[in-house]
Amino acid sequence: MITLYDAPRCPYCARVRIVLAEKGVEVDVVEVDLSDRPAWIYEKNPTGRVPVVEEGEGRPLPESAVIMEFLEERYPDPPLLPADPADRGAVRLRIFRDHDLTDPYYAVRRGETGSAEQLDAALARFDSLLGEQAYLGGAEYGLADIALVPWFLRARDMLGVDLDGFPAVADWLARLEERPAIAAEVGIVAAL
Numbered sequence: 746m747i748t749l750y751d752a753p754r755c756p757y758c759a760r761v762r763i764v765l766a767e768k769g770v771e772v773d774v775v776e777v778d779l780s781d782r783p784a785w786i787y788e789k790n791p792t793g794r795v796p797v798v799e800e801g802e803g804r805p806l807p808e809s810a811v812i813m814e815f816l817e818e819r820y821p822d823p824p825l826l827p828a829d830p831a832d833r834g835a836v837r838l839r840i841f842r843d844h845d846l847t848d849p850y851y852a853v854r855r856g857e858t859g860s861a862e863q864l865d866a867a868l869a870r871f872d873s874l875l876g877e878q879a880y881l882g883g884a885e886y887g888l889a890d891i892a893l894v895p896w897f898l899r900a901r902d903m904l905g906v907d908l909d910g911f912p913a914v915a916d917w918l919a920r921l922e923e924r925p926a927i928a929a930e931v932g933i934v935a936a937l
């Protein structure tokens with residue numbers, strides 16, 4: 746049994762929740778209060794951050810991007826990475842460059858001057874990409890979409906960003922929301 750040390754509000758945890766749900770993995774969830782973090786979380790992850798997953802006792806694994814890859818290898822069905830190595834590379838690059846979206850998102854959260862324009866510019870770049878390909882990683886839904894969708898949902902539903910001006914992003918998000926694993930995250934964000 747896998748244990749997930751989780752926080753509902755955390756978008757990095759959302760990545761892991763979505764992968765687990767897509768793969769139908771039974772999971773034991775331990776909620777960590779981020780405003781009053783328990784001392785033991787540092788034994789699981791020296792940074793004190795979530796998510797962390799653990800199989801049985803010992804060898805806790807932090808870092809959402811690493812956890813997603815671990816889960817993909819441990820539970821290969823259904824696959825969330827494409828078969829071709831070049832296509833996998835494109836997915837991994839998209840995840841590695843998650844700051845293309847997260848940097849302007851957090852700048853808006855911090856209320857920085859000019860940040861709304863930066864977020865709009867980032868959304869415009871994603872809109873252009875999604876005008877050329879169906880999903881963030883290429884032709885198929887998978888880890889690139891899962892890695893970034895938590896911030897798109899939070900931008901729309903928590904920051905009130907209007908996606909009408911980004912029709913390809915809005916269409917991609919609507920397609921993703923048809924998936925139960927993503928719909929569950931929409932509910933979690935609504936309850937924050």
Ligand SMILES: N[C@@H](CCC(=O)N[C@@H](CS)C(=O)NCC(=O)O)C(=O)O
Pocket residue numbers: 752754755756757758779793794795796807808809810
């Ligand atoms: N690079 C980490 C980032 C995880 C992260 O920043 N988690 C936040 C919650 S969203 C956290 O635990 N913050 C607690 C803190 O920094 O004190 C990952 O991808 O898992």
